[in-house]
Amino acid sequence: MKIKVIVSVIVSAVLVLACTVGPIAATLIYESYLTRDLTAEIITRSPEKGNYSPRFLSVPVGEKVKLRIRNVDTVVHGFAIPALQVDAGEIKAGHSVTLEFTPEKIGKYDFYCTVWCSEHHLQMRGVLEVTAQ
Amino acid sequence: MPEQNNQQQKLLGLIPLNWRFDLTSVPGVRWLLKRRWFPMIAILINMLVFMIILTSGIMGGFSSGNYSFGVMIVWILWWVMLMMFLVPVLSRTWCMICPLPSFGEWLQRLRIFGVNNKLRGLNLKWPRRLRNMWVMNFLFLGTTFFSGFFTVKPLATFFLLGGIIALGIVLSLIFEKRSFCLYVCPVSGFQGLYANMAMTEIRVKDPNICAKHKNKTCETGNKNGYGCPWLLQPHSFERNTYCGMCLECFKTCPFDNMAFNLRPPGPDLLVNKGRGLDEAFKGFIMLGIAVMFYVAMMGPWGGIKEWVRGATLRGWLSFVGVHTVFCLVLIPGIFLVTAWLSKLASGQKEVSLKTVFVNLSYCIIPLGLAAWIAFSFGFLLPNASYILHIISDPFSRGWNLVGTANFPWTPVATGWLIPLQFITLLVGYLVSADFGYKLVCQTYADPAAAKRGFIPLLVFLTLVIISFGWLYGG
Ligand code: SF4
Ligand SMILES: [Cu+2]
Numbered sequence: 001m002k003i004k005v006i007v008s009v010i011v012s013a014v015l016v017l018a019c020t021v022g023p024i025a026a027t028l029i030y031e032s033y034l035t036r037d038l039t040a041e042i043i044t045r046s047p048e049k050g051n052y053s054p055r056f057l058s059v060p061v062g063e064k065v066k067l068r069i070r071n072v073d074t075v076v077h078g079f080a081i082p083a084l085q086v087d088a089g090e091i092k093a094g095h096s097v098t099l100e101f102t103p104e105k106i107g108k109y110d111f112y113c114t115v116w117c118s119e120h121h122l123q124m125r126g127v128l129e130v131t132a133q
Numbered sequence: 134m135p136e137q138n139n140q141q142q143k144l145l146g147l148i149p150l151n152w153r154f155d156l157t158s159v160p161g162v163r164w165l166l167k168r169r170w171f172p173m174i175a176i177l178i179n180m181l182v183f184m185i186i187l188t189s190g191i192m193g194g195f196s197s198g199n200y201s202f203g204v205m206i207v208w209i210l211w212w213v214m215l216m217m218f219l220v221p222v223l224s225r226t227w228c229m230i231c232p233l234p235s236f237g238e239w240l241q242r243l244r245i246f247g248v249n250n251k252l253r254g255l256n257l258k259w260p261r262r263l264r265n266m267w268v269m270n271f272l273f274l275g276t277t278f279f280s281g282f283f284t285v286k287p288l289a290t291f292f293l294l295g296g297i298i299a300l301g302i303v304l305s306l307i308f309e310k311r312s313f314c315l316y317v318c319p320v321s322g323f324q325g326l327y328a329n330m331a332m333t334e335i336r337v338k339d340p341n342i343c344a345k346h347k348n349k350t351c352e353t354g355n356k357n358g359y360g361c362p363w364l365l366q367p368h369s370f371e372r373n374t375y376c377g378m379c380l381e382c383f384k385t386c387p388f389d390n391m392a393f394n395l396r397p398p399g400p401d402l403l404v405n406k407g408r409g410l411d412e413a414f415k416g417f418i419m420l421g422i423a424v425m426f427y428v429a430m431m432g433p434w435g436g437i438k439e440w441v442r443g444a445t446l447r448g449w450l451s452f453v454g455v456h457t458v459f460c461l462v463l464i465p466g467i468f469l470v471t472a473w474l475s476k477l478a479s480g481q482k483e484v485s486l487k488t489v490f491v492n493l494s495y496c497i498i499p500l501g502l503a504a505w506i507a508f509s510f511g512f513l514l515p516n517a518s519y520i521l522h523i524i525s526d527p528f529s530r531g532w533n534l535v536g537t538a539n540f541p542w543t544p545v546a547t548g549w550l551i552p553l554q555f556i557t558l559l560v561g562y563l564v565s566a567d568f569g570y571k572l573v574c575q576t577y578a579d580p581a582a583a584k585r586g587f588i589p590l591l592v593f594l595t596l597v598i599i600s601f602g603w604l605y606g607g
Binding site (some may be wrong): 008012015016018020022024034074095097 | 177178184185239244245246247285522523526529530531532542
């Protein structure tokens with residue numbers, strides 16, 4: 001009798017934890033696994049709603065850069081660094097794009113939005129600085 | 134004419150309203166409904182989904198509403214499923230598998246699967262004056278004030294659902310059993326209202342068996358299950374309105390006298406018991422909200438959209454004002470005039486105006502439900518394909534769980550949208566008129582008086598359908 005009670009308490013507790021804390025933990029673990037070698041994440045919003053965030057980024061020359069561009073806005077945005085031949089294409093609302101490239105030259109490079117997203121679209125830009133190691 | 138009872142009536146003159154098929158006569162069904170782990174397993178799975186929704190509400194950031202998992206699942210999938218399928222076909226099966234009140238209920242029971250009829254908590258009785266739908270009416274109407282935020286801001290959806298869960302826990306610790314579900318939950322009232330139209334019901338098989346059963350275990354509970362958590366008397370169910378389909382009565386009935394019936398839609402509308410102004414107003418409010426939502430979300434008036442979205446405080450307050458007056462004053466007001474004219478035309482002095490008003494109000498339920506289904510089509514067809522994306526990438530983090538993250542957004546069959554909406558509304562109108570006539574006959578004893586009293590009601594329903602036609606077509 002006692003054993004039965006203990007077993008049922010344990011089973012219930014495990015089930016409840018699995019269905020409540022479980023999905024949250026799984027989400028966090030999976031997300032941190034996916035982002036383990038990410039250099040940075042850039043959030044995109046139209047300029048009047050906050051612009052790129054961050055708008056300034058510094059990376060060492062000759063090392064692989066992995067960027068995730070995450071569009072949390074309600075309109076399509078883009079992300080391009082023409083001088084480095086990087087272009088994410090259209091990033092739809094609620095979508096993310098991951099980019100990988102290796103900058104070979106020191107310097108400051110502009111990145112900007114390639115989609116006419118709002119009347120302030122032209123201000124939607126930022127700078128990637130490539131520094132000496 | 135003697136009052137026709139449900140026994141002889143037919144829906145639209147075709148389907149006898151007393152037709153029933155007991156699903157538990159199918160082998161295995163009763164066995165399943167009597168298991169202690171059912172529907173608890175479904176609740177747990179559902180809870181898992183809700184946790185993902187809540188997580189995505191937080192992780193979804195502040196703005197990318199239309200595309201967040203939580204927003205899409207809750208407001209596209211869940212809402213549409215409730216209105217188009219769960220409630221009209223399966224009555225309150227949502228409540229059967231709803232995880233929102235479970236934490237509170239587990240705390241009362243200190244069990245998840247097992248039975249313990251000594252419930253914890255203060256177990257207070259719900260205040261007598263609030264034992265009706267009014268709290269839910271106002272809470273639901275109040276919730277719709279913020280509809281412009283829920284669909285764009287994942288965080289708002291998080292706070293709404295989180296708030297419901299938290300309130301459920303608190304109230305479960307103070308009041309007995311499912312008082313929260315019965316009198317407070319905003320999702321509860323409209324399900325109860327439209328469940329009258331459902332094509333399933335839980336009823337007793339043979340009332341004589343119940344009459345002889347002295348200690349009514351479906352009310353009090355026994356070692357196999359809890360006494361009705363919804364504080365009802367399963368042995369005398371006549372309407373679906375307040376039955377949350379938790380299935381405890383299947384477990385506690387020692388004679389296997391409970392049935393899960395298939396039936397034609399609507400017989401509960403004719404049950405002349407338990408009716409009241411609170412339920413009548415629920416019907417008006419739901420009709421009003423259906424109109425308002427359509428105007429705000431799909432109508433051509435951008436200005437109103439801005440109001441609802443709360444671009445400016447003044448605009449939003451105007452929306453709240455107009456919306457409230459429309460639902461609580463205008464529609465009921467027009468209906469009051471209708472009821473008054475109906476009474477006048479019938480020439481029946483001994484029936485009170487209140488009785489006419491309340492009785493006849495039940496005939497707008499089919500039309501209201503149809504309006505919601507038509508409205509839901511407008512959500513579903515354009516957006517359904519997006520569900521594939523969010524299932525693969527629930528937190529907008531560039532995931533691709535099941536490989537459908539890049540499925541393009543493809544509205545389906547949008548050419549069919551308007552015809553489908555019209556057909557739905559038309560069916561709703563016909564069924565409403567049909568029940569309207571039956572209700573008039575029930576209200577005025579004399580058939581000739583009933584015929585006269587029906588005319589204003591028919592005019593009202595026709596005006597409603599014409600304005601819907603104008604709204605949806607224009
Ligand atoms: S009344 Fe509300 S909380 Fe209770 S089961 Fe139904 S939807 Fe869930
Ligand atoms: Cu942009």
